[in-house]
Amino acid sequence: MPDLTDLLAGPVLEVAPRLLGARFEHGGVVVRITEVEAYDGPDDPGSHAHRGLTPRNEVMFGPPGHLYTYFTYGMHWCSNVVTGPEGRASAVLLRAAEVVDGLDLARERRPRSSDRDLARGPARMCRAMAIGREQNGLDLSGHLGLEPPTGKVSTGPRVGLRLAADRPWRFWLTDDPTVSRYVPAKRTTR
DNA sequence: GTGGGGATTTACT
DNA sequence: GTAAATCCCCACA
Numbered sequence: 569m570p571d572l573t574d575l576l577a578g579p580v581l582e583v584a585p586r587l588l589g590a591r592f593e594h595g596g597v598v599v600r601i602t603e604v605e606a607y608d609g610p611d612d613p614g615s616h617a618h619r620g621l622t623p624r625n626e627v628m629f630g631p632p633g634h635l636y637t638y639f640t641y642g643m644h645w646c647s648n649v650v651t652g653p654e655g656r657a658s659a660v661l662l663r664a665a666e667v668v669d670g671l672d673l674a675r676e677r678r679p680r681s682s683d684r685d686l687a688r689g690p691a692r693m694c695r696a697m698a699i700g701r702e703q704n705g706l707d708l709s710g711h712l713g714l715e716p717p718t719g720k721v722s723t724g725p726r727v728g729l730r731l732a733a734d735r736p737w738r739f740w741l742t743d744d745p746t747v748s749r750y751v752p753a754k755r756t757t758r
Numbered sequence: 759g760t761g762g763g764g765a766t767t768t769a770c771t
Numbered sequence: 772g773t774a775a776a777t778c779c780c781c782a783c784a
Contacts, residue, residue, distance in 0.1 A: 607765075619782090624781085638780090639778075641764060642777025642778040642779075643776065643777055648765085695767095726765075727766095729764095768775090771774100
């Protein structure tokens with residue numbers, strides 16, 4: 569039974585698709601991850617780590633298996649799983665998920681949302697799971713459970729970036745209804 | 759110390 | 772479809 573850290577220590581492009589289908593628990597809510605995006609360290613112009621270590625992104629430079637949360641657009645939190653060897657500053661943005669337990673809590677936190685949209689989007693998911701500033705650096709042991717691969721995985725360009733948006737580093741479970749819209753579908757694998 | 763921009767969401771027309 | 776909400780971070784002076 570490998571440690572979570574070992575499972576996440578590989579290159580981010582290998583780890584990212586393996587997070588699809590994984591169980592993630594926080595704040596009394598359990599989700600199944602359906603959509604992710606890879607950010608590959610200093611070489612990636614779209615990454616927060618591109619300009620080197622700063623107070624905001626220091627968690628990315630730490631060991632894999634921790635949560636990197638950041639605040640954006642004046643009101644939203646988003647969360648990433650830090651991957652790769654320590655110091656590589658790679659991470660996987662959790663873009664969408666399906667709530668599979670703790671529905672009542674998730675509905676309370678997102679009152680005007682349909683069940684399908686509770687965690688359909690990176691900031692929506694954090695809201696539904698009560699993830700924010702205090703979860704930055706959280707050790708994911710006991711929170712994240714990888715599952716054996718099931719179903720088809722699609723890949724395509726990342727969303728919302730100005731820089732290097734063309735890299736096909738977004739991965740999602742093909743045809744899953746909780747994948748966020750804005751899907752510029754590209755190609756399917758497996 | 760200041761200013762520009764952001765890995766988004768929601769409501770409104 | 773378009774716009775408003777809203778604040779933190781970072782680069783530069």
